[in-house]
Amino acid sequence: MTHTLNTPERILLGPGPSNIHPRVYRAMMAPIVGYLEPVFFTVMEDVTGLLRELFQTENRLTLPLSGTGGSGMEACLCNLLEPGDRAVVCIAGFFGTRMREIVERCGATPAVVEAEWGTPIMPEMVEAALKRHQAKLVAVVHAETSTGLLQPIEEISRIAQMYGALFVVDTVTSLGGCAVEIDRWGVDASYSVTQKCLGAPPGLSPVTFSSGAVEAVGKRKQKAQSWYLDLSLIEKYWGEEHVYHHTPPALMIYALREALLVVHEEGLDARFARHLRNHRALVAGLEAMGLTMFVAPPCQLPTLNTVVIPDGVDDVRVRRALLDQFQIEIGGGFGPLKGKIWRVGLMGYSSSIEHVVLFLSALEQILHGEGVSMPMGAGVRAAMERIG
């Protein structure tokens, strides 16, 4: 065993984690204090206030859960669903499938609305499902990490509301990288993560519940099956009563606070514009190199770019060369997309034009070595032109 941890300094352009902002690393060095100290309550208030700003919501119940994104998905579903309930689950990728799995484990019945991976869910299909089944909620993924698709939300929200269903949205790969407007869109429950577009380490899952969702939790016939993720208990610690539920992961909360401050200082509009600009530069570069994006333009996710792997090119060998020669991590596809696409994240602190240029140059070198013919230098030139 090497005693000193000696992990390499990677450029993380995969589906997450992305690179951690240096200020966030430093914030984690602050002394730990007891979880009932007033100074810690102030830290918690900073975090919940900044999270509300980011989620664009007034929701009182807005806080980071002490687990990764999966715990957020489970918390949203298992606090809202009871055995016997029905939920419309929209599936157009891996994370939609996971939602169905959790709905089933809650003892609820999923009514699935499907679209091909990489294409958006059609609102009329959600409406058809709601006509057939009286559902307690509709669940959809805003930004599908497995496909790179940005799902339009507002029309589905309107339909859910029309049929009296709560609306649950996965914002794991969008929060902090593109607009997430909980209140304006009429979202009732949403969960996200810290390690993608926020530039913080993985370990927490920010969630937000509307007053309607909180009311639904209050009307449960039986307790939520998970004690650890029971929001009625967790909010008593995060609220004014500060009733002990579990020891909060204080250093992760310090890290999240700093990451949210970085977001706040950059400004939401400027931050989303940066993500979009770098995404467009990357796409322009890739297309100039003769590559094809997996998702059609109107639904391309600015934070996670999916590229079709050219015929005859070895997926794993290219990714290994990026990592070994250039310290760049990108993601492969999984499930039906394994070996078919690359997933190139431009999230949070990792989303910079320098990373775009470095990645395009590196990919050009490697693909050239793989025998793919392309006009050398065209990718970077197109990216720089697109940036303007």
Next chain:
Amino acid sequence: MTHTLNTPERILLGPGPSNIHPRVYRAMMAPIVGYLEPVFFTVMEDVTGLLRELFQTENRLTLPLSGTGGSGMEACLCNLLEPGDRAVVCIAGFFGTRMREIVERCGATPAVVEAEWGTPIMPEMVEAALKRHQAKLVAVVHAETSTGLLQPIEEISRIAQMYGALFVVDTVTSLGGCAVEIDRWGVDASYSVTQKCLGAPPGLSPVTFSSGAVEAVGKRKQKAQSWYLDLSLIEKYWGEEHVYHHTPPALMIYALREALLVVHEEGLDARFARHLRNHRALVAGLEAMGLTMFVAPPCQLPTLNTVVIPDGVDDVRVRRALLDQFQIEIGGGFGPLKGKIWRVGLMGYSSSIEHVVLFLSALEQILHGEGVSMPMGAGVRAAMERIG
């Protein structure tokens, strides 16, 4: 909002978190890497190997869950129990009560064996319960954080085994501070935390499952109700297959690795001896000051010392003075012990003779100010004599 986090440097002698070892803070600064990089698999192997050493087990399924101790309690119970199962739950404090709560949320029926808070569970009562009810498991708390009691384990284990029940033990406040011998004691499932006797930040819950417990999980009729805490999925990521389940909290895992290395370098025997020595010095000091321990000597927990608050002394005022004047945090009692005891942790990096001396001196000053008469200097003198 203060932009820079400015938490004070506390001496954490409460029920946890305890102080974080400086090496652990530094280890968290290592660059984050992807969760499928071989270098990260090496970090994971280091952690699981060191955890086995600490749990004194050969259990293959030994890993840190991505949540705090409560997630470990829930994981142990919800992976082993199914609706309709019965579990004998031993309650002699707050955390036993929580076990019952989680057993109920699993749809299982608890058969409760109770002892007064601060007294141990009697093995014959466990046997009587097992005679009455066929139970799938027996659950007990090794070190009750709410009372400061160290529960003898071996006899209860023998009885559980005799009746064919799995044996689940909460080692939250013992692991890393006193011997936890999973294999020798015949424990089937155990969970702990990182922020007490390990000197790491809160955020992970080390768990270990015997082959018998793993077999029981494999024989389930239905999936565990929690997807996030489903050990059959989590072990596929921590095992050789490295199948993605959720993004691991990498920096917390770096921290745990370093904390476990610190434990390994100190050596288990030396570490337990240090905790015991400082505990004895503290008790000698407190008794020389005329104070009384809440738990009788044979069952006193070396990592968490509970002291009876003298008549007429204001609990909260004393604790506030310790914090404000001396930067020392200790815990109050809760539930039936609120206002009746103080809980003084000497855990992990916080367990040092310097802290014992400082605490005794500070408490003497404050109690003297509260009008408690005692021979000045007697506490520290007795502690130093006891240390030898």
